[in-house]
Amino acid sequence: MSEEKSLNFLEEIVESDLATGKHKAILTRFPPEPNGYLHVGHAKSICLNFGLAKKYNGKTNLRFDDTNPVTEDTEYVDSIKEDIHWLGFEWENELYASDYFEQIYQFAVQLIGKGLAYVDDSSSEEIAAQKGTPTQAGTDNTFRSRSIEDNLRLFEEMRAGKYADGAKVLRAKIDMASPNMLMRDPIIYRIKHAHHHRTGDNWCIYPMYDFAHGQSDSIEKITHSICTLEFIPHRPMYEWFIEQLGIFPSKQYEFARLNMTYTVMSKRKLLQLVNDGHVNGWDDPRMPTISAMRRKGYTPESIREFCEKIGVARRENLIDIGLLEFCVREHLNRIALRRMVVFDPLKLVITSYPEAETEMFRCEDNPENPDGSYREVPFSRELYIEKDDFMEVPSKKYFRLAPGQMVRLKSAYIIKCDEVIKDENGNITELRCTHLPETKSGNDTSGIHVKGTLHWVSVAHAVHTELRLYERLFKAENVADAEGDFKENINPDSLQVIATAYAEPALKTAKFDERYQFLRKGYFCLDKDSNEEKIIFNRTVTLKDGWAKENKKVSIT
RNA sequence: UGGGUUAUGGUGUAAUGGUAGCACAACAGAUUUUGAUUCUGUUUGUCUAGGUUCGAAUCCUAGUAACCCAACCA
Numbered sequence: 156m157s158e159e160k161s162l163n164f165l166e167e168i169v170e171s172d173l174a175t176g177k178h179k180a181i182l183t184r185f186p187p188e189p190n191g192y193l194h195v196g197h198a199k200s201i202c203l204n205f206g207l208a209k210k211y212n213g214k215t216n217l218r219f220d221d222t223n224p225v226t227e228d229t230e231y232v233d234s235i236k237e238d239i240h241w242l243g244f245e246w247e248n249e250l251y252a253s254d255y256f257e258q259i260y261q262f263a264v265q266l267i268g269k270g271l272a273y274v275d276d277s278s279s280e281e282i283a284a285q286k287g288t289p290t291q292a293g294t295d296n297t298f299r300s301r302s303i304e305d306n307l308r309l310f311e312e313m314r315a316g317k318y319a320d321g322a323k324v325l326r327a328k329i330d331m332a333s334p335n336m337l338m339r340d341p342i343i344y345r346i347k348h349a350h351h352h353r354t355g356d357n358w359c360i361y362p363m364y365d366f367a368h369g370q371s372d373s374i375e376k377i378t379h380s381i382c383t384l385e386f387i388p389h390r391p392m393y394e395w396f397i398e399q400l401g402i403f404p405s406k407q408y409e410f411a412r413l414n415m416t417y418t419v420m421s422k423r424k425l426l427q428l429v430n431d432g433h434v435n436g437w438d439d440p441r442m443p444t445i446s447a448m449r450r451k452g453y454t455p456e457s458i459r460e461f462c463e464k465i466g467v468a469r470r471e472n473l474i475d476i477g478l479l480e481f482c483v484r485e486h487l488n489r490i491a492l493r494r495m496v497v498f499d500p501l502k503l504v505i506t507s508y509p510e511a512e513t514e515m516f517r518c519e520d521n522p523e524n525p526d527g528s529y530r531e532v533p534f535s536r537e538l539y540i541e542k543d544d545f546m547e548v549p550s551k552k553y554f555r556l557a558p559g560q561m562v563r564l565k566s567a568y569i570i571k572c573d574e575v576i577k578d579e580n581g582n583i584t585e586l587r588c589t590h591l592p593e594t595k596s597g598n599d600t601s602g603i604h605v606k607g608t609l610h611w612v613s614v615a616h617a618v619h620t621e622l623r624l625y626e627r628l629f630k631a632e633n634v635a636d637a638e639g640d641f642k643e644n645i646n647p648d649s650l651q652v653i654a655t656a657y658a659e660p661a662l663k664t665a666k667f668d669e670r671y672q673f674l675r676k677g678y679f680c681l682d683k684d685s686n687e688e689k690i691i692f693n694r695t696v697t698l699k700d701g702w703a704k705e706n707k708k709v710s711i712t
Numbered sequence: 713u714g715g716g717u718u719a720u721g722g723u724g725u726a727a728u729g730g731u732a733g734c735a736c737a738a739c740a741g742a743u744u745u746u747g748a749u750u751c752u753g754u755u756u757g758u759c760u761a762g763g764u765u766c767g768a769a770u771c772c773u774a775g776u777a778a779c780c781c782a783a784c785c786a
Contacts, residue, residue, distance in 0.1 A: 160726095160734095161725090161726050161727075161734095163725090163726095167728095186786090187786095188785085188786050190785090190786085220786065222785095222786080223785060223786075226785075226786090279783085279784060282784080283782070283783090286782055287782075288714085288782060289714050289715070289781070289782065290713065290714045290715095291714080291782095292714090293782090320784085321784065324784055333715085334714055334715040334716085335714095335715060335716075335781075336714090336715080336781055336782050337781070337782090339782085342783095342784055344784090345784035346784080347784080361784095363783095363784075363785085363786090364785070364786050365786095367786095368786085384717070384718090384779080384780070385779095385780055385781080385786095386780095386786090387716060387717060387780070387781090388715080388716060388717095388780070388781050389781095409717090411718090411779095416723085422786095423785095464724080464725090464735065464736080465724060465725080466724065466725045466726085466735095467725090468718095468724090468725070469717075469718065470717090470718050470719070470778095470779090471717095471718070471719095471778075471779055471780095472723085472724065472725095473723075473724090474723070474724065474736095475722090475723050475724075475736065475737070477723085477736065477737065478723080478724075478735085478736050478737085481735090481736060481737090482736095484748090484749095488748080488749060493746080522746085522749080523749065523750090552747095554747080555747090563745050564745090565745060565746070566745070567745095569745090596745070597745095599745090605745085606747085607747080608744090608745050608746060608747090609746090610746075672746085672748085674746050674748085675746045675747080675748070676746090698746075698747095698748050698749095699747095699748065699749090700747075700748085701747045701748080702747040703747090704747090705747070706747095
């Protein structure tokens with residue numbers, strides 16, 4: 156009894172196209188512009204394009220949309236390729252729109268020959284003015300009626316470098332009165348005497364998106380060209396060019412881009428965060444980029460699962476970032492190695508425990524994954540526990556340590572708090588406790604049940620580490636809708652560094668490809684800034700904290 | 713007073729004229745040597761107004777709201 160998962164609208168289209176024989180196989184493409192790093196919104200598109208092809212035994216090309224040399228760079232090309240691979244996808248061909256520059260140029264010549272394109276000498280302002288407004292038709296200018304011969308010669312001269320940037324453009328001759336602003340004789344070629352990261356100085360004219368994207372799709376025989384909603388008005392143009400050129404009829408389909416609470420998703424804004432130093436680079440773990448998520452400890456599996464869960468549709472959406480966190484917790488819970496780390500230490504002395512003794516306790520690596528794997532954790536007379544695991548005057552429902560109260564130390568003994576030591580200012584500096592030897596983990600013969608279990612680290616064996624705790628980068632749930640500039644909504648407390656935390660010895664040999672759960676605290680991974688002297692961990696995500704919620708309720712009532 | 717697109721619980725997403733389902737969130741409880749995980753249960757929805765029909769989220773009519781379009785960006 157398998158539950159059929161319903162298809163999204165694109166899967167329906169593909170199944171129909173395959174069923175009717177319109178296509179024998181499907182070919183999709185992922186078309187990033189190499190002018191920034193990929194973010195989780197791109198991950199949605201990647202999962203869609205590669206996932207759709209995979210599901211229906213098709214293929215996907217990676218094609219860089221590199222038609223604007225002034226903003227693009229190979230640095231971005233490299234990062235994009237790395238991110239796609241990391242997410243777990245393989246492209247059929249690595250291609251570039253710039254590979255087709257000569258072909259696209261010939262397409263333009265073809266259009267001119269048919270009297271469907273013309274060279275316009277107008278300035279950018281003039282062109283804008285002649286374009287009209289949404290409620291007012293545009294007007295034809297005199298260049299519109301240039302002869303085919305003149306247009307052919309002028310366009311050739313543009314290519315030859317005879318004119319300065321902005322002196323002339325090539326425009327498609329469509330309809331200056333179209334209700335669709337984009338159809339009012341769109342510019343298809345502009346002059347840019349700029350060095351291109353792949354074609355070097357071969358060209359000084361470059362095609363616009365609308366005269367490169369559909370053409371590239373067609374050249375590659377892409378069957379389903381999937382893009383976001385804002386390209387809907389471009390579709391008539393996409394189809395017009397393909398029809399006039401008489402080339403392979405790729406079809407464009409649009410879906411709603413991903414928006415997420417407490418974050419921004421536009422490359423422009425992300426670039427600004429980087430350039431203005433609000434974050435430390437594209438892979439700062441607070442960023443929504445793929446590289447940042449990787450550094451923060453997210454797994455490809457969890458991102459793919461997230462993209463699966465959010466679905467694909469054509470309506471605007473604002474996804475709760477909590478769903479992303481749910482997905483990564485779900486995966487990390489299964490694979491993360493359990494370790495104990497004390498963030499904010501309070502010294503605890505077990506007066507009943509021999510001073511010179513050290514016991515090794517066997518602790519499971521992951522209770523969810525009972526493969527028997529475990530590590531040894533040293534226990535001794537002096538330990539660290541978390542400050543907030545002790546309350547001198549416990550509130551209702553607090554079942555951690557308090558004077559006269561008992562708790563279990565995870566994988567060790569049940570202890571009882573006998574005495575609270577304070578300094579001259581009344582600050583608690585140390586706890587004196589006694590342990591119950593018969594409650595030893597695994598051999599508990601006491602029959603005693605305690606409600607609280609604490610993590611701990613032996614003082615003498617503690618490994619000093621740095622912890623980087625990340626919160627949401629923005630304070631506003633819907634950053635786009637929030638008042639003022641988006642930067643005014645940056646959360647000033649998005650990064651908290653704990654310079655010295657105390658970790659159990661097993662973390663001395665932490666590895667980059669492993670994921671850890673610091674018991675009762677959260678999921679962590681080794682940061683690339685770690686070195687011989689300093690071990691640094693990033694918090695991927697906290698554990699769900701039922702006590703924090705309960706505590707809030709208690710303090711309100 | 714232009715064109716295009718979209719409206720289903722708090723957030724997403726199904727139901728293709730026939731029991732409004734699923735996930736996250738929230739809430740309540742059970743289990744727990746992680747206040748985690750796991751398990752059980754509960755609350756909350758078809759933009760509005762008419763119409764067609766035995767029956768409408770779905771079809772029709774009229775509204776309303778939101779988003780996109782006037783870069784030599786993609």
